[in-house]
Amino acid sequence: MFRVNREMITSGDNYLKISSLRYLPRWMVLLMDVSILFISLSISYYILSNITTLPSVLPVVAMYAIVIGITVTFMLIFNTYSGIIRHSSFVDLQKIFWSLFLAIVVILGGKYAILLTTKIKIFYTPLILLYFVISFTLLLVFRITVKQSFLFLKKLKKSQEKKRLLVLGISNHSVAIAGAILDNDNLPYEMNGFLTKRNDSKYARLLGKRIITREMVLKKTKEQLAIDGVLLLRELLDKDELDEWVTLLLEKDIEIFQAPIVEEFSNNRIEANIRNLQIEDLLERTPIKIQNGEIMKRHFEKAILVTGGAGSIGSEIVRQVAQFKPSLIVVLDQAETPLYEIEIELREKFPDVNFKFILADISNNLRLEPIFEKYNFSMVYHAAAYKHVPMIEHNPHEAVLVNVLGSKNLALLASKYKVSRFVMISTDKAVNPTNVMGASKRVAELFVQSLQDIEGNTTKFITTRFGNVLGSNGSVIPHFKRQIQNGGPVTITHPDIVRYFMTIPEACELVLQAGSMGQGGEIYMFDMGKPIKILDLAQKMIKLSGLEIDKDIKITFTGLRHGEKLYEELLTDGSKTLPTPNEKIMVSKDPTMEFNEINTLIKKVIKAALRRDKIEVVIFMKKIVPEFKSNNSIFEKLDK
Numbered sequence: 073m074f075r076v077n078r079e080m081i082t083s084g085d086n087y088l089k090i091s092s093l094r095y096l097p098r099w100m101v102l103l104m105d106v107s108i109l110f111i112s113l114s115i116s117y118y119i120l121s122n123i124t125t126l127p128s129v130l131p132v133v134a135m136y137a138i139v140i141g142i143t144v145t146f147m148l149i150f151n152t153y154s155g156i157i158r159h160s161s162f163v164d165l166q167k168i169f170w171s172l173f174l175a176i177v178v179i180l181g182g183k184y185a186i187l188l189t190t191k192i193k194i195f196y197t198p199l200i201l202l203y204f205v206i207s208f209t210l211l212l213v214f215r216i217t218v219k220q221s222f223l224f225l226k227k228l229k230k231s232q233e234k235k236r237l238l239v240l241g242i243s244n245h246s247v248a249i250a251g252a253i254l255d256n257d258n259l260p261y262e263m264n265g266f267l268t269k270r271n272d273s274k275y276a277r278l279l280g281k282r283i284i285t286r287e288m289v290l291k292k293t294k295e296q297l298a299i300d301g302v303l304l305l306r307e308l309l310d311k312d313e314l315d316e317w318v319t320l321l322l323e324k325d326i327e328i329f330q331a332p333i334v335e336e337f338s339n340n341r342i343e344a345n346i347r348n349l350q351i352e353d354l355l356e357r358t359p360i361k362i363q364n365g366e367i368m369k370r371h372f373e374k375a376i377l378v379t380g381g382a383g384s385i386g387s388e389i390v391r392q393v394a395q396f397k398p399s400l401i402v403v404l405d406q407a408e409t410p411l412y413e414i415e416i417e418l419r420e421k422f423p424d425v426n427f428k429f430i431l432a433d434i435s436n437n438l439r440l441e442p443i444f445e446k447y448n449f450s451m452v453y454h455a456a457a458y459k460h461v462p463m464i465e466h467n468p469h470e471a472v473l474v475n476v477l478g479s480k481n482l483a484l485l486a487s488k489y490k491v492s493r494f495v496m497i498s499t500d501k502a503v504n505p506t507n508v509m510g511a512s513k514r515v516a517e518l519f520v521q522s523l524q525d526i527e528g529n530t531t532k533f534i535t536t537r538f539g540n541v542l543g544s545n546g547s548v549i550p551h552f553k554r555q556i557q558n559g560g561p562v563t564i565t566h567p568d569i570v571r572y573f574m575t576i577p578e579a580c581e582l583v584l585q586a587g588s589m590g591q592g593g594e595i596y597m598f599d600m601g602k603p604i605k606i607l608d609l610a611q612k613m614i615k616l617s618g619l620e621i622d623k624d625i626k627i628t629f630t631g632l633r634h635g636e637k638l639y640e641e642l643l644t645d646g647s648k649t650l651p652t653p654n655e656k657i658m659v660s661k662d663p664t665m666e667f668n669e670i671n672t673l674i675k676k677v678i679k680a681a682l683r684r685d686k687i688e689v690v691i692f693m694k695k696i697v698p699e700f701k702s703n704n705s706i707f708e709k710l711d712k
């Protein structure tokens with residue numbers, strides 16, 4: 073009932089904007105004060121006239137004019153009308169008291185002076201004293217009323233803007249977070265109760281708030297439940313429980329918020345810790361169990377090179393490697409601004425780590441060799457690559473220069489300068505590629521593997537394959553977020569398209585683990601779990617943003633892009649997998665090529681790339697990677 077009345081008061085044309093006023097004009101305050109003085113004198117006159125006969129030396133109008141005039145004069149002297157009433161303080165009350173007191177002193181002083189000289193009694197003393205008491209009381213009540221009215225309307229307005237939340241669960245942690253919200257009135261949240269699966273709690277109350285069961289949520293709408301959202305504590309839920317609750321709440325268009333357990337933050341930071349549940353939170357999987365001892369041995373007091381170090385994967389590799397106290401980390405990238413930004417971040421976060429930030433293009437071997445010669449690297453993490461499928465499909469020669477030639481340069485230098493381990497970051501798009509980007513990465517894989525057995529090589533060459541990485545530069549989730557923030561539409565290439573996903577930390581943990589366990593020549597792949605339908609992903613993201621599909625944000629289908637396929641694969645047709653000590657990591661036994669064969673073919677494709685001959689580039693790539701069949705591309709004709 074209160075909710076309805078509150079909305080009637082504060083919505084539409086009836087919205088009370090009084091609480092938004094900065095202050096009442098001074099003339100208005102003075103006018104109200106004069107009105108109160110008039111009312112006070114009238115009340116005093118009425119009371120005493122019913123008790124006794126008042127002397128009538130002066131006409132009533134003259135008496136009113138003199139008494140109120142003298143009082144107003146002292147109010148002007150003390151500026152009683154100049155303060156902001158809703159912020160009235162003890163000082164303001166003192167001003168009112170002294171203006172009234174001195175006015176009464178002057179009035180009674182004048183009365184007795186006239187009485188002594190003329191023997192005429194112009195004022196009735198009890199009337200003036202009663203006027204003093206009543207006027208002071210009413211002026212005080214007026215200011216208190218205005219102040220409390222502003223506070224009430226402000227609170228009402230603020231309450232109207234607050235999100236009405238249920239806290240999921242009735243554990244000690246849930247009660248603690250609910251109590252923290254109740255104790256902080258400045259939060260934009262209103263604690264409305266608790267939500268639980270347990271049916272034995274529906275008649276109980278916690279912290280004076282109701283307990284709502286899952287069955288009640290199933291049967292009622294969020295309007296009937298009088299809530300806007302549910303706050304959950306991620307640490308208390310396993311993935312299945314989280315998915316179950318999220319599915320139910322999104323079906324009911326109920327917003328979902330999350331917070332850490334209450335011990336992890338203080339009350340003055342509670343608002344910063346409560347946020348909307350993100351799609352990344354739903355896609356997070358069980359972390360990889362990495363062998364920190366082995367990884368520490370590979371990095372402690374060693375010189376490390378990370379190419380593409382300003383990118384999303386490369387920069388996370390740097391962050392993780394920095395924890396193992398290497399003697400040096402060289403961060404190499406050709407993107408100037410991102411490299412500068414990551415330098416600022418890393419120097420601040422790891423002040424004790426020795427960093428070198430190098431702006432360079434990996435296709436320029438003359439630029440790379442002095443770096444290898446100078447720093448004596450123990451490990452190289454090669455994350456630099458062009459990766460955007462449609463862009464590379466239109467520029468296949470650039471893919472060859474960076475993904476193929478750049479990888480070749482780095483791998484040969486790693487072997488020449490006796491780098492202990494070379495870890496290349498590849499992609500699941502290299503498996504049975506349907507686009508130039510995937511094919512270029514497969515060519516690079518074949519070349520890197522071929523170096524393992526050449527005469528005199530001591531470097532262990534290791535490749536890791538990823539699916540799509542959540543939140544990486546240019547990936548689908550940041551793209552969808554921008555579209556949702558801009559009001560839509562959210563664009564999807566095909567309603568049936570599916571992809572594998574992992575988090576950036578997961579991907580980089582895999583890189584470090586693979587780099588430590590590899591014996592050379594392996595392609596490591598990750599247990600990616602189940603593929604995710606992109607349409608389902610977009611729908612959940614819209615709902616998690618508190619918006620309605622089609623009403624607030626539309627979803628449109630644009631058609632498959634050049635080189636794009638519906639389903640990604642993790643293994644080539646002729647490959648087999650072998651287990652490793654880590655159950656999440658497997659070795660893919662893909663077909664390989666001899667160094668001389670792959671090197672000859674790569675030289676030809678690089679020459680074609682330098683001539684900017686797109687067709688010839690793709691023809692040579694299809695010779696190197698026979699399973700490369702173009703899809704939705706101008707290069708499909710080459711497969712016929």
